[in-house]
Amino acid sequence: MAHKKVLVLGGNFGGLTAALAVRHELHGEVDVRVVSQSDEFIFNPSLIWLPFGKRRPSDLSFPLAPTFDTHGIDFVHAAATGLDLAGKKVMTSSATYDYDYLVIATGYRNNFAAVPGLGPGGNAYTITTLEDAIHAGEGWRRFLSNPGDIVIGASQGAGCFGAAYEYLFNVSHQLRKAGLKKQVKLTYVSSEPFLGHFGIGGLPHGEALLGMFLKKERIEAVVNTAMDHVDEGRLVLSDDRTFDFSYSMIIPPFVGQDFIRDTPGIADDKGYVKVRDTYQTNDYDDVYAVGIAAQVTVPWQSAVPVGIPKTGFxxxxxxxxxxxNIAAQIxxxxxxxxxxxxxxxxxxVMDAGNNGVIILADKMLPPRGHGILIPGPQAHA
Structure with missing residues (x-):
């Protein structure tokens, strides 16, 4: 009897995990194929260190094909371009593939349009992709030869606040190492309603702990604000406040892939797939979505839009x-x-240069039974 076919779109955290887990759950009695636009896995959480030379690109990436080959998984290095869900087919830049079960793990794109002046050729750096982090490092090295004030932030709609905080505190640590801490004004600008919201509603004493960290590092914080645009050397907020800088890193909002958004009936206007708690799509029992590609409903309203972090764990x-669930269906x-x-x-685990914070809670989003933040060097990498 022929094996069922599981097709996975994407080869990073969601796609890699799903493909390996399906093979494991069915003890190899399934045909798994992964289609990915990138032929490398990128450990995105480590991108915060790359601009400072604490990691090299080779330290946080590895080729996908050998890993999948070892586990009997077929790997196709190609970009998915369209879905025929009724016909159970996926169109790619190289061929069309059919499936019995589909897992969409296509990740995110930076939505630089949310703040004019961000993006390639723009006026501030970001670190949300390997290429972005490399450029941020080039800018950092230029900054060290001609230092000035710094603005680190997360724009309206952003959800990856942990990376913004980590980069902020690593910048502060690097300034101290370079003997520049006293002469550089460091400002954190965020759409979060309050410090330590993190896009998950905050945790007990989190605001006070982050406030203490910022005070210790002499960092000014501006929260609950939207960014209007970024000029060369100047961030302009929606209320017309301005912050001049010689170096800036801003986390933008994420959006899903265009071909997902353009597939009728499965995605919202950001290209995120609507799912149940089984991670099946609402209308197709044989189609799943995981990771950033999956839509998550925000359980609160805020004056400034705030996203939710879906990366990693x-x-x-x-x-x-x-x-x-795919294994159960098969x-x-x-x-x-x-x-x-x-x-x-x-x-x-949030790195803070020469310190850090471990964040634990019984639930990702409120209401929760308990949550705790544990500061200390044990969280520093």
Missing amino acids: PTERMAHVAAR KGEPLGSHEAFGDMPAVC
Whole structure:
């Protein structure tokens, strides 16, 4: 009897985990193919260190093909370009592939249009892709030869606040190492309603802890604000306040892939796929979405739009839920794996230059039973 075909789109945290987990759940009795526009896995959490020379690109990447080959998974280095969900086919830049089960793990794109002056050739750096982080490092080295004030921030709609905080404190640490700390004004600008919101609603004492960290590092914070645009050497907020800088790194909002957004009936206007707590799409039992590609409903309203972080740990949780449910479907068993995004535990280790914070909570989103932030050098990498 022919094996069922599982097609996975994307080869980073969500795609890699889903592909390996499906093979494991079915003890190899399944044909798994991964289609990815990139032929390398990038460990995105380490991009914060690359601009300062604490990591090299080769330290946080590896080729996908050998890993998949070792596990009996077919790898196709190509870009997905369209979905035929009724016909169970995926069009790519190299060929069309059919499937019995589909996992969409296509990640994100930077939405630089949210703040004019961001993006390639713009007036501020970001670190959300390997190429972006390399450029941020080039700018940092130029800054060291001609220092001035610095602005680090996360724009309206951004969700990756942990990276913004990590970069902020690593910049502060690097300034101290370079003997520049006293002469550089360092400002943090964020759409968060309050310090330590992190895009997950905050945790007990988080605002006070982050405030203490910023005070210790002599960092000025501006929160609950939107960015209007970035001129050369100047950030302009929506209320017309301005912050001049010689170096700036800003985390933009993310959006999904265009071909996902353009597929009728499965995605919102940002290109995120609407899913159930099984990570099946709302209308197709044989189509799953995990990681940033999956839509998560924000359980609050804020004056300035705030996104939700879905990278890393929650992406892997989603991928395992999807893999277990696909395995159950193939074996003819009822689906037994359910985990809404907000009910996942929150686990994060945030580096802060020469210090850090471990973030733990019973649920990713409120209401929660408990949550804690543990500061100390044990969280520093």
